Amino acid sequence: MSAPAMRRRELGAFLRSRRARLTPADVGLPGTGRRRTPGLRREELALLAGISATWYTYLEQGRDIRPSGQVLGSLATALRLSDSEREHLLALASDSEAELAPEWLPAQVAAIPALVEPNPAYITGASYDVLARNKAADELFPGLDVAPVPNVARWMFTDDRSRYVLVDWEREAQGLLARLRVAAGRHPGDPRFTRLVEELHAQSPEVRDWWPRYDIQTTRGGTKRLRHPSRGQITLTHTAFHLADAPEQTLVIYTG
Secondary structure, three states, X not given: OOHHHHHHHHHHHHHHXXXXXXXXXHHOOOOOOOOOOOOOOHHHHXXXXXXXXXXXXXXXXXXXXXXXXXHHHHHHHHOOOOHHHHHHHHHHHOOOOOOOOXXXXXXXXXXXXXXXXXXXEEEEOOOOEEEEEOHHHHHHOOOOOOOOOOEHHHHHHHOOHHHHHEOOHHHHHHXXXXXXXXXXXXXXXXXXHHHHXXXXXXXXXXXXXXXHXXXXXXXXXXXXXXXXXXXXXXXXXXXXXXXXOEEEEEEEEEEO
């Protein structure tokens, strides 16, 4: 399947997931009794967005049609999308192809995590491969240095140590999966994302349960409660910086 076709299929899946979470009462429509499937019907959503029900059906089915910005805005409003979800909808409907180039770090960039010691820090790529890290990060996140390619998502869902280190593991894991969903949507068909998502589905029951919900998240900063090997339970603030020359690469620094 071509990348445009996969993007259209992903767009349809996203629209269905958001339609399913709304009820007629949520949007001021009268109830019509018991429904076979949860959420609004396609015809109801099309009515709210002011578009043809047939045309909307084609959009959910992944057909090769080009929704205008006005139509996408109407759908976003009708579906009550958050800012992050609206941004994701526009990205999925875009004709542009975000081709993921091979990832590497210039030496001066790869050296940054070491410069901020003793604060834990690492740099991740588009699909959450760990491209550089410092000793403090290795100490705080045991197992994140697993060869051949350390990956934050793989560590989160397949290494039991993550469940001990992260006090609020479920919340953190759901947030990471929601951000991975956004990143994968920008690169439909890219083998790095395809292999990673397939691996996570095979090894994690949580991923199999949460992935169909199509949660979306774009923020990466905040606070985490962690168990440090020598300091016990601590709370750290983490800040994410996108690299100017490679905006899908992210420097994450923890401070406390």
